[in-house]
Amino acid sequence: MFIMRFTERPYVAYSEEDVRKSFRGSVRLTFPNTHFDPALGADLYNEYLDEYQFSEEVGFDGLMLNEHHNTPTCMGAAMNLEAAILARITKKPRIVLLGNPLPIFENPIRLAEELAEIDMISRGRLVSGFVRGTGIESWATNTNPVHNRERFEEAHDLIVKTWTTPGPFRWEGKHYQFRVVNPFEKPLQRPYPPIWIPGVGSPETLEWSARHHYPYIYLETDPQVTVQMTELYSKAAAEMNYEPGPQNFGYLWRVHVQDTDEKAFEVGKGFLIGNAGVGRVPMPGDFMAPPGYNSREGSKRILDQYKHSLKPDALYGGVDAAGWDAVVESNRVVVGSPKTVIRKIREGLEVLRPGILGLWTNDGTIGHKDTMRCLELMKDEVIPALHEIGKELELPGPFEKAP
Amino acid sequence: MASGNYEEHSVSVGGAKIGYLKSGRGRPLVALHGVEGNLEWLPLYEELAQRFTVYAPTHPGFAGSDRPAWLESFFDLSRFYLWILQELGLARVTLLGHFIGGWLAAEMAVMSPQSVDRLVLLDAAGVRPHKGEITDIFLHGTEGTRRLAFFDVKQVRDYELLFGRKPTPEEREAHAINREAAIRYCWKPYMHDPVLPELLPRLRNIPTLVVWGSEDRIVPVECAEIYHKAIRGSRLEVLDRCGHFPHLERPEELSRVVLELLSD
Numbered sequence A: 001m002f003i004m005r006f007t008e009r010p011y012v013a014y015s016e017e018d019v020r021k022s023f024r025g026s027v028r029l030t031f032p033n034t035h036f037d038p039a040l041g042a043d044l045y046n047e048y049l050d051e052y053q054f055s056e057e058v059g060f061d062g063l064m065l066n067e068h069h070n071t072p073t074c075m076g077a078a079m080n081l082e083a084a085i086l087a088r089i090t091k092k093p094r095i096v097l098l099g100n101p102l103p104i105f106e107n108p109i110r111l112a113e114e115l116a117e118i119d120m121i122s123r124g125r126l127v128s129g130f131v132r133g134t135g136i137e138s139w140a141t142n143t144n145p146v147h148n149r150e151r152f153e154e155a156h157d158l159i160v161k162t163w164t165t166p167g168p169f170r171w172e173g174k175h176y177q178f179r180v181v182n183p184f185e186k187p188l189q190r191p192y193p194p195i196w197i198p199g200v201g202s203p204e205t206l207e208w209s210a211r212h213h214y215p216y217i218y219l220e221t222d223p224q225v226t227v228q229m230t231e232l233y234s235k236a237a238a239e240m241n242y243e244p245g246p247q248n249f250g251y252l253w254r255v256h257v258q259d260t261d262e263k264a265f266e267v268g269k270g271f272l273i274g275n276a277g278v279g280r281v282p283m284p285g286d287f288m289a290p291p292g293y294n295s296r297e298g299s300k301r302i303l304d305q306y307k308h309s310l311k312p313d314a315l316y317g318g319v320d321a322a323g324w325d326a327v328v329e330s331n332r333v334v335v336g337s338p339k340t341v342i343r344k345i346r347e348g349l350e351v352l353r354p355g356i357l358g359l360w361t362n363d364g365t366i367g368h369k370d371t372m373r374c375l376e377l378m379k380d381e382v383i384p385a386l387h388e389i390g391k392e393l394e395l396p397g398p399f400e401k402a403p
Numbered sequence B: 001m002a003s004g005n006y007e008e009h010s011v012s013v014g015g016a017k018i019g020y021l022k023s024g025r026g027r028p029l030v031a032l033h034g035v036e037g038n039l040e041w042l043p044l045y046e047e048l049a050q051r052f053t054v055y056a057p058t059h060p061g062f063a064g065s066d067r068p069a070w071l072e073s074f075f076d077l078s079r080f081y082l083w084i085l086q087e088l089g090l091a092r093v094t095l096l097g098h099f100i101g102g103w104l105a106a107e108m109a110v111m112s113p114q115s116v117d118r119l120v121l122l123d124a125a126g127v128r129p130h131k132g133e134i135t136d137i138f139l140h141g142t143e144g145t146r147r148l149a150f151f152d153v154k155q156v157r158d159y160e161l162l163f164g165r166k167p168t169p170e171e172r173e174a175h176a177i178n179r180e181a182a183i184r185y186c187w188k189p190y191m192h193d194p195v196l197p198e199l200l201p202r203l204r205n206i207p208t209l210v211v212w213g214s215e216d217r218i219v220p221v222e223c224a225e226i227y228h229k230a231i232r233g234s235r236l237e238v239l240d241r242c243g244h245f246p247h248l249e250r251p252e253e254l255s256r257v258v259l260e261l262l263s264d
Helices: A015-023 A037-059 A079-089 A108-121 A135-141 A145-164 A205-213 A223-239 A259-274 A296-307 A324-329 A339-353 A370-391 B045-047 B074-087 B098-113 B138-149 B161-162 B169-186 B196-203 B219-230 B249-262
Strands: A002-007 A062-065 A092-103 A126-131 A167-170 A177-181 A197-199 A216-219 A249-257 A333-336 A356-362 B007-014 B015-023 B027-032 B054-057 B093-098 B118-123 B209-211 B234-237
Touching: A002 A037, A002 A092, A002 A370, A037 A062, A037 A079, A037 A249, A037 A370, A062 A079, A079 A092, A092 A108, A092 A197, A108 A126, A108 A145, A126 A145, A126 A197, A126 A333, A135 A145, A145 A167, A145 A177, A145 B169, A177 B027, A205 A216, A205 A223, A216 A223, A223 A249, A223 A296, A223 A339, A249 A259, A249 A339, A249 A370, A259 A333, A259 A339, A296 B169, A324 A333, A324 B054, A333 A339, A333 B196, A339 A370, A356 A370, B007 B074, B027 B045, B027 B098, B045 B054, B045 B249, B074 B098, B074 B169, B093 B098, B098 B118, B098 B169, B098 B196, B118 B249, B138 B169, B196 B219, B209 B219, B209 B249, B219 B234, B234 B249
Parallel strands: A002 A062, A002 A356, A062 A092, A092 A126, A197 A216, A216 A249, A249 A333, A249 A356, B027 B054, B027 B093, B093 B118, B118 B209, B209 B234
Antiparallel strands: A167 A177, B007 B015, B015 B054
């Protein structure tokens, strides 16, 4: 089992009132950047990089980064820059980008070049994930949401061709046109770095991933729905004449460890204002999914997929979401001593059976000191135990068995 | 909302089925709707139908009409609409359009002035204001935009019927389809064509009425002045105490000024 570490690199020095005062009361997109203090930002970026650097020592197989725009919930607006730094200051772990939001790039060739540089500087440790991005990414970059999926697929095809076809060649697509595709620098990994696809289970993306043999990483999705989504992937894989295994799936989980269950329960509360932002103020639905971002058919399938199994009281974000007790009870977030955490993760792995496990170790108000203690405890007890459990449950990752 | 004896038809254009409403007799007048889609048969249409054969098509990609898969931009839409007129057998028409429908009418007119008899631009998008901005209706969302759209909702006779009740599932679906279509065509550059002002002088021989709500908070009245100045000989009518929808807020006054132009 491949185990990677993740944090969204949050910025939390603002209030719920600030969020409510922003245009349409949104923590993303329109939340004024006057609330950002670059001096604090400088400290945070460096702390976050320190934590990632230490994660190599902890024994993580991968360091996962993500990218969002116009939001304090994730400072990774230029994820590839952080990746380039990690490529240089670490030696062994894979640098897992989940992922570059392809539709918002006007020049995917430039992206192919950046990723090739990261792959070379890291001496072949890049995992190049691609995403459609949330609707916020479309708004923030003025990319027409109705073309989101088309641009995702075309940019992907162009990047893969750029990495695999000797240049120069010409590209005349619907959304991208280039007369001389011939970037001189190419990735170290041949034919190209592994591509993984993270998401929350859009049926069209699951099927597309299965058709390409790309591992699909569930971003802390409802466990019951996750099992259904895996069936969708497997069905699409069967049409391609292969049977997916654990190596085709990943699961990202919020997991925080402290010396005692009580301490972890208290510190872990910081997760509540991470991804959802301070105050957990619900965002306008059309900010996250503007009209046309999902096809009409895709929207109906997503609704169908979730309608039977999504329990509002287990929802993580939003004011109508559950209290902390219920969130912990539902295991959507795992907090506790090393012993408790190992037990709970094992239970989850038995059901979800991913070959890739992402541990989202800290977010929101969980500070640097508590994060470092969490990582130390993971080093000594949790990571070795999880590797053993992965072997025992026969959960090969994509570097042990080809997806 | 529906009144009068209009008929529902469709015409096949380039393989796409385009729905339209039709009523009246006389010279042809094509009414082009805004982002809200085809709101059935408006009282304005009923007035016009006394003197014209009124066609109210649903734009391709809006609820009620197909979108050919290749049709992606406002430029595509304008060119396609000239084809729609051709398939309807209309060689020369009066065009009346609201918001994006007005923009569409202006684009069609500059592309093919010989196809346009008279032109009525009603709170039209299409030109970028120099001082203000065209409100980003996509960013404001449906509810936010509605709050800005009217000067006084009490002036809208059918407000409750149109907007004051919970929509049916079919209406919700139609609304989602219409929003998606509007975003497809008008996302970037937002609600305008940077080149259009340069081409508008071509319309100097087409009798044109530019009519606007004085309190339009979606497309500022400054845009009315831009159209009016660029189209020599055009007439400008600004309706007091009226927002973005003169045909809903001030239908009688609008009918009067429109019929004045069309009677000349």
